Amino acid sequence: MELIWQGVVKAVELIFGFDNEVWGITWLSLKVSGYATFLSLLVGIPLGMALALTQFRGRSVVVAMVNTGMGLPPVVVGLFVSIFLWRSGPLGNLELIYTPSGMVLAQVIIAFPIVAGLTMACFQSMDPGLAVQLAGIGASKPQLLWLLCKEARLPLLAAVMAGFGGVISEVGASMMVGGNIRDQTRVLTTATVLETGRGNYELAIALGLILLALTFAINLLLTHIQQRGQIRWPRPS
Amino acid sequence: MGLASWTAAVKAQAEPKHVILSTTTSTQDSGLLDVLVPSYVKQTGYNLKAIAVGTGQALELAARGDADVVLAHAPSLEKKYAAEGKLINRRLVMYNDFVIIGPKEDPAKIRTAKSVGTAFEAIKQANAWFVSRGDNSGTHNLELIIWQVAGVKPKGSWYIETGQGMGATLAIANERNGYTLTDRGTYLALRKRLKLPILFAGDKLLLNIYSIMEANPANGPRINAPGGKAFAHFMVSAQVQAIIKSFGVKEFGEPLFRPAAGSPESDLGG
């Protein structure tokens, strides 16, 4: 217990003392996972909507792949992405290995199936008649999709939070593809592993707490947006 | 002038500006690289990416051309790669040693052991806890060689394999109040957290020798041979050797490493 308290004290020191290295690591975590989540939304939400709202041959195969992708172990993704990005690999000339961009790539692969799968479930559970009725009062195709997204704001934001949560907290892919290089690809999760291995438990706990605080703050913001204007379930009288 | 030099200039520009150094986790944990890398970057302008992985992987990465230069401490393995021509220009950089730590009461009485082999044998006879890294690292490989020398098969409920790095293994040994083999550097760094004193040291077998090797440019595409060579020279330069000599003295009272560049291997450990 004492150890945890020491960790809390250290965390406060590092953050409010503006320790350069810790702020740098925190900012990089946010950037990498932020970009990765954003790109996953760009790919995952349209994919999820398409799977929910359209029919095409082979659809069930794609759905199964998305659902499997939701549970991909990050370290396995990291391993495969590394193999591709190594100099000796097919994409070696992109020089993405041991760079933040490489980490973003791996995290996008981890997150977009989560976003797609949850988006698909969200739209499939909407009444299909709603789209017809909205068209029936004159909505164009883009207006229709926009209205459906707005109507599905609750589960869609849950998908965003799930995607973000999945990547801000992963360490396997970041470690393998990023290399945990000081000042270059070290993020909160990989730094925590490093300091734990070194036996610097105070610092490790501090980094862990900073990560938790960061994740909590972001989810607080997203939850606020999600829950704004929702009807509370009335108490049964 | 003309096309030839223009192509040469373009080619020079196309060379990767970064150098990939593969090394071991214990080297990274010592903190030495955090001091040396910024200096190297400033002097040469290369962007150095230091990747810390297990010993086996570090050597393998360079052998495949995914790293330009490797700093490791597993002489037998390194020599094998050198014999195959995959890794070239092996140079000694520094060394420290391994020690056996264990419970204060020393039930196996290894304080008075004549050699490290007899010490290990005594531990087995006393059926005392022995915590091994069990992860095919340099430390682990050395430990296995010692068991071989001692003529003991490390099997049984007294023998614990953690599969983890030195820091975690030390923590477990501490908890179990057991014996373990550790490099002096990591021990010094974690000493305040441990209740296990050094019980045996000094056998020549326990020398932990760090060497730097360059990847053979033929190993793969995009190897930065000049950058790797520059780092190797950097590590054995007088300036860096001086830094190594005094590294850790302020924090731990003694240096974590001893410079070894230029000395023959047999001379070390005096």
Add this chain to the structure above:
Amino acid sequence: MAETLLTLRDVVVEYGDLTALQISSLSIRAKEVLALIGPNGAGKSTLLRVIGLLQRPNAGKVYFRDEEATRKNALRLRRRMASVFQEPLLLNASVYDNAALGLRLRGLSGGEIEKRLLPWLKRLEIGHLGMQAARTLSRGEAQRTSLARALVLEPELLLLDEPFSGLDAPTREGMLDSLRDIIEQKEMTTILVTHDKFEAYNLASRIGVISHGRMLQLADNGAVLMHPRTEEVAEIVGLQNRIPGVVESGNAGICDVRVHGGKVRVLGRLEPETPVILCVPPEDIALDAPGETSCQPVDANRLVVVIGNISPGLVHYRVTLRCGDVSLFASVPRVKFSELGLREGKKITVLFEPSAVHVIELRRDS
């Protein structure tokens, strides 16, 4: 000459092997109210969606005021119509925002929307619910919101797909009255799909009968009811008593038709040997009571039947009568019923006037 608002030509809708809709020609006249009736699964909703340009048929064309509907102009034409469906699916927003949706989609400003919408909300008696969340409305209030959403657009064509069938009787009647007033006042061209015949007769100027994807009959309100062209139409339109027979002889507008259990005299000019279906409204079937012969006309038709099921009702009893393998229904006033002392299995005679009989000629090809 009424102008044509919308035309369908050679429209076919298929789902795999099933032909859901096949309409060779249909014209909607401006300012008319057309009711489409038919059993469940007949294709009425499909037809309405094709008309509303909400579903593209597998074959055929739709013309809105002589302009053919294509991919490019579909949105523009669709916006001149508005649809209301059976289930009021509203967005998770206030009543006002839901009703304003159509206007917002068309880019009107907030001020313009308010000016147009508030009177409509008041007219549909939901003016006081403006700020209420749509999710908390009763079914009737939600449907009024759905109606307001469509009506405020003042569409050139209003499409209603069973808008009142999910409501209880008093609510339904109230909304029917409101709707009728609005349609009459605004002279709004309306197509109403319903399986409630009384709604159809109440509101419509023309009635179309649809079954198995085909338009069986399309005629003015009274015509369909009075002169169903085939037995299927008669059944859909609600003519419950249908007796098959063959014309025996005809003379000066009066024919004799042989049916199981006797002969029936009807009005009409028919050739002998013509197969027909005779339709008699249940109210026009009188039960022959001994001792009342003096009140009955001499040339009334008489049939011997067996009493089947007796269903008590508030004002009338509904008595099932078996005549051969044909079932007839008679509507007997409660008072009379107790007088006659009827019970299941009893054999009695029924009477009905020739003028009460609607005759359907069966064409060879029908």
